[in-house]
Amino acid sequence: MAARSSLTYNIKRHSDLIIAGLIIGIVLLIIIPLPPGALDFFLTLSMALGLVILLITMFTTEPLQFSIFPSLLLVTTLYRLALNISSTRLILGQGAAGKVIEAFGQFVVGGNYVVGAVVFIIITVIQFVVITNGSGRVAEVAARFTLDAMPGKQMSIDADLNSGLITEDEARARRERLQKEADFFGAMDGASKFVRGDAIAGIVIIIVNVLGGFVIGVVQMGMPMTEALQRFTILTIGDGLVAQIPALLISTAAGILVTRATSDGTFGKDISRQFLNFPKVLLLAGTIIGAIGLIPAMPNILFLSMAAALLYTSRMLSRERQKEAMQAARQAAEQQARQQRREPENVFTYFQVDPLEIEIGYNLISLTDESQGGDLLQRLAAVRRQCAAELGILVRPIRIRDNMQLGYNSYVIKIRGVQVAGGELMPGHHLAMDPLGQDLKFNGIPTTEPTFNLPAWWVSGEDREFVELNGFTVVDCSTVLVTHLTEIIKQHAHELLGRQEVKELIDVVKEKNPAVVEELLPDLLSLGEVQKVLQNLLKEKVPVRDLVTILEAIADGARLNKDPDYLTDCVRQALARTICQRYSDEKGKLSVITLHPRLEQNLQDAIQQTQFGAYPVLEPQMARRLLDKLNTVVEDVTLRGANPVVLCSPRVRLPFRRLIERYLPNLAVLSLNEIPANVEVEAIGTVSID
Template sequence: MKSRSAELTIILAVLSIISMMVIPIPTPLLDVLLIVNIGVSFMILLVAMNTTEALHFSVFPSLLLLTTLFRLALNVSSTRAILSTGNAGTVIHTFGSFVIGDNAVVGFVVFLILAIIQYLIITRGAERVAEVAARFTLDAMPGKQISIDADLNAGLINEKEARERRETIEKEADFFGAMDGAMKFVKGDAVASMIIVAINIIGGFIIGMAMNGDSLTTALQNYTILSVGDGLVSQLPALLISTSSGLIVTRSASGGTLGDELTRQLFSFPRFMYIVAGVLTLFGILTPIGPIRTLPVAALLAYGGYRMTQNLKTTEMQASKKEVAAEEAEVRSPESVMSFIQVDPIEFEFGYALIPLADSKQGGDLLDRVIMIRRQCALELGIVVPVIRIRDNIQLKPNQYSIKIRGNEVSNGELLLDHYLAMSPGIDDPAVTGIPTTEPAFGLPALWIHGNVRERAELAGYTVVDPPSVVATHLTEVIKRHAHELLGRQETKALVDSIKPTHPTLLDELIPGLLSIGDIQKVLGNLLREKVSIRDLVTILETLADYAAITKDHALLTEYVRQSLARQISQQYCVKGQVLPVITLSAAVEKRLADAIQHSEQGAYLALDPRVSQQVYHALNEQIGRLTTLGQQPVVITSPAVRLHFRRMIERVLPDVPVLSYNELDAAIEIQSSGMVSI
């Protein structure tokens, strides 16, 4: 209700201002409106002086237009009154007679000086500053966005703070862009006021002498007083508004008012005040100015410097005492240890020699690569990777880095920043020499080579990558391998809520009537454990809604979901168009596995003779080695009944070998048997 009342008031005010340009108004009302104009201008100036940030006064560009329109409407009304009746009210007459006195020329010159000050100095300066601020704000937007993403990935801010910062950047760009245009109103107003005064004086001469029969002296005195008074009454608010505009566009985000910042920054160097006091004293002694005029000012400056020195010492002592007291209170408080028990989902730690990787000032782009890794994981796996904490660790070797999940190291590696990592195509070139190492992401043999060998290695067919790419690839593979550990109930809730606006009926049926968030999280975790993307969350939840009424077994529900994602899973491993080379299990192995499946209250499990397991491992390794030699990705296919149990059996030994069932294959896919596991 209050908002609608304010909107109605503004609408009526704008309509009234426009009406003033056409409808004559009585001089008593004109006096009141002129005083209102001066009061509003003073209020705007005070708000501009006490605003800590430009966005705190974001309505200023619109307010600038309204006040300029109001001032012009008053000019039209006062001009009508001056030329038609020779009486523009008490306010205008008082301003004119007070400034002019007995000399019309002096009054006109004073008005002209005020107009020149406003137009040439304040208005044009503020206009230029607004133009440059708008240009620089727009140019700085990409860099600010990257900085926000970097802080977000480094864990310095959360998603909400990042969103607020982005909104602030957009508002700043809009504000300074609007100010750049709004300053044209102020500039035009300054020009219009001078033209209106000239029109009033010339028109007054003509009307006074030709129509009213006044003498030249009388017409000059009367109409000059009224014209200059009208100009001053409009020029004073315009000068205040122009000053407010200059203050707004020249303020930086200092976090304090203009008075606070002037006092803190201008008078924060007491020794300079002593120097100025000494210079003024010398002026008084060595020049005809005389010490009588300069010594009082010099003494005042020296006293001010002394008081500031004492205040700075007192402030420093108080700040030191407060800091010590705060540290003691923090140590004694029971909450002081809370920060130590927080565990980051993902941590990337590195030795001091690898600091240039993360330091943008030294050309490091690790933070930008982390942003791309998070986007890649969102596209490929359908999960939002948590913030990756990046920091140095002096306990590591200088060239070593470590990747941790939930506070535990899951992988590590070493980098040589002045080298390149070269992986052999299978046939080594004797001319390509370097330091033998192992590629950290996939465990392939590689060499650290110097830059002068890089071109030769690439010509020989080696895969050559720079150290930042090695780290990015390694980090990406670790995240994919441990994605199921990063998906908790809170993250699952966020994913589910993301589709709620488009699929409310599905969620109302499924949660919490059939499954809880924890049940869904376990199914999604099972999929991610085998690197199955959960991006098609709607299909996954639709399948769970279909089968959750039949069973609550998470493993069985996962199998149903995998069958619904048959096209996605098939295309994930399909090569050469529609051909999928696979390793199958012999009928004897399938029967052994099916017979070894046991059922209990905790679910089904595989109770296979360890000797048989070893035989299966050995036979599977032979087939995998043969396919790897041929350059093919090993994919095992089994019957739906034993797929899950076979996958669990080989998971610890061969975690990267995908196991599919016949029901998970798209009908359009051609199966090509490339080997069989038999014992």
């Protein structure tokens, strides 16, 4: 038993070498003469191989389970042609070709070469005209339809992926399966030509063997003409039948394989289930056959027996259908009774809210249809990758819904079921924006760019090139929507970062840096406290991609103070180089707006600790003057082409940021501790309320 297992293991291990050797052996059959005994073995193997292939196709449930069939069809065709050459060499050289060919020539056709020739022609016509042509046509149509349907199927896979119904691995597996299916039917379309060529080659070999054998028998062997014609014709026809029967089996297998649609069972189960699914048809057929059996000239017993069998089968199937219907009704009643005993309705599904979703109007559905040129689904996947690369956050699959209550060209963006933004698009048009402020006349529909509320125009395809040549920025509808969505994600990144997302990000860090995670969680801080620090960073547009540095800074600070604000400042100091790089110019210089020392002192004196953190409590008039002055300085710095950044002391930074975030949400506030020593700082403005 152990030796047998070892042999099986070695065969499986070296199967590629064994198959390669067998194919080389097929080529050698064409060159090396075979003795009659060896030819008998190889002919028997050919018939067994054809029978095995036919049975495999009958027990498969879908074509891809036998995806090697096109290549196997080529190999078996080459194998039969090699055997034809070997048998021709024996027939013409020795006047004999082994017991298998002789048996087919004598027993199958009764020793009558005329009958044998007719049988061979019939088999060849059935294979060449009926089966091969039909299966080739089916394979051609299937390949064409599969290729035409690929874009729609790809879009369906992408839609399921973006809606969260399947994972990325499942989507990748479906795409690979779809590609394999297209490749299989395309290969079957070409492989059917091998069977057709094999049939033509068989006819040519028969003619050559008969004529050549007749000449050799009469001239070289001295046989009488009648004896030579009969002997070589019977051997040749026997050879042709031995070759054509496996070819007929394999071509039939090809036809079965390409004509089968995806099913739940094997070929035999499908036939038995679907053929016997209509008892009324059997009843009608039995009645007609019985009526024909009553005609005196007909074989009455045979027809009446067949009619009785059909009627009996119809009766049994009808009873079986009635039993199944009664059982289904009983099961439905029991299920309904069980449901009535349960609660009226499961309402837990209503508590599930998508983190991020887009609702679109009717005219915008084309943006998601790849067959109409829509690429929105692919761009949403790119948005998720961009957020992971820039912000370091995990954005869940973005769901897209069509909402008939919206305007035809409208869309809205929702976070956890609440609308946060929206806009309108015009499919078939492009959005043109003028960064230079030109007064250019062209045919366009005035509108407002939804992301930054800039003046813009919708232009048609004819005017696109004209406005581009005049310095306008022109984008398509999908780009407008994706840009708006990206900015919304950046503004609300802290809302999208839940505890589950934080846990998954930390699990990724733990794979390569387990020490920092094990030190921090759960001994020093809880998962929610780490989430609070990360949310504080994202509120101020600080990326959390470098989680190792962030977690190490949190772990160091948590030994002294576990306050989220304090830990946030610790992390910001650790990410000083990353923060300054975001606001520095090309030369690495940081242009800042400073606060007057007296103003900083007033802010520091007004700081009060609350349960929500430290806030400066200023008089309303003073707070208004501060915001107006700050807004004036920011506008002045922006007009100079610089990126406005406020620089203040570490103690004032976070309270001052909380004071202004409602009015100037995009204004960055840095502390002196967040400036690396090698960064050049230039003060280009000062805020003072005196």
